[in-house]
Amino acid sequence: MNIGFDLDGIFIDKLRFMPKFIVEGLYRKQNTNELTYRYPSKVEQTIRKISHKSIFRPAFEENIVFLNKLAKNNSHKRYLISGRFGFLKKETEDILKKYEITQYLDKQFLNFGNQQPHIFKDVAIKKMKIDLYVDDDLPLLEFLTDKNLKVKFFWLNNKQTKPLKNNLFAINHISEMFK
Numbered sequence: 001m002n003i004g005f006d007l008d009g010i011f012i013d014k015l016r017f018m019p020k021f022i023v024e025g026l027y028r029k030q031n032t033n034e035l036t037y038r039y040p041s042k043v044e045q046t047i048r049k050i051s052h053k054s055i056f057r058p059a060f061e062e063n064i065v066f067l068n069k070l071a072k073n074n075s076h077k078r079y080l081i082s083g084r085f086g087f088l089k090k091e092t093e094d095i096l097k098k099y100e101i102t103q104y105l106d107k108q109f110l111n112f113g114n115q116q117p118h119i120f121k122d123v124a125i126k127k128m129k130i131d132l133y134v135d136d137d138l139p140l141l142e143f144l145t146d147k148n149l150k151v152k153f154f155w156l157n158n159k160q161t162k163p164l165k166n167n168l169f170a171i172n173h174i175s176e177m178f179k
């Protein structure tokens with residue numbers, strides 16, 4: 001199978017000290033019916049660059065170990081599909097190396113051309129014929145599920161474990177993708 005993984009919230013943990021509503025307000029446009037992610041101003045880019053340094057973003061060890069095991073078994077293709085914008089190119093390449101993620105991947109898709117993240121991911125999922133995809137962003141997954149009915153999507157979260165749609169499942173641990 002072809003397995004797709006998001007980066008932030010899957011292999012890299014979130015900023016722990018920031019309340020969720022602040023983060024969501026920064027990343028996603030509010031008060032709009034359509035899913036839209038904000039492209040940050042220059043000043044905010046500088047702040048975000050700092051906040052994306054590895055000291056603020058711990059590795060999500062359990063999930064990296066899981067990726068490592070998949071790579072060792074070599075029974076699936078592993079693709080990283082991250083919506084991160086181009087101004088984080090250096091920070092992203094540095095952290096992928098530092099947390100030893102790159103070596104377990106067959107290919108990386110990084111949104112350095114600054115498309116809307118959900119559009120970028122939709123294109124990558126279709127192009128790579130992804131069978132299973134895991135992300136921590138529920139509105140983004142809801143967008144993708146309707147456009148890729150044969151793909152199984154997984155929302156990694158710490159609140160619930162249950163099917164949300166025919167092809168969307170809430171899970172607490174990454175291993176639940178293969179149950």
Ligand SMILES: [Mg+2]
Pocket residue numbers: 006007008009010135136137
């Ligand atoms: Mg994410």
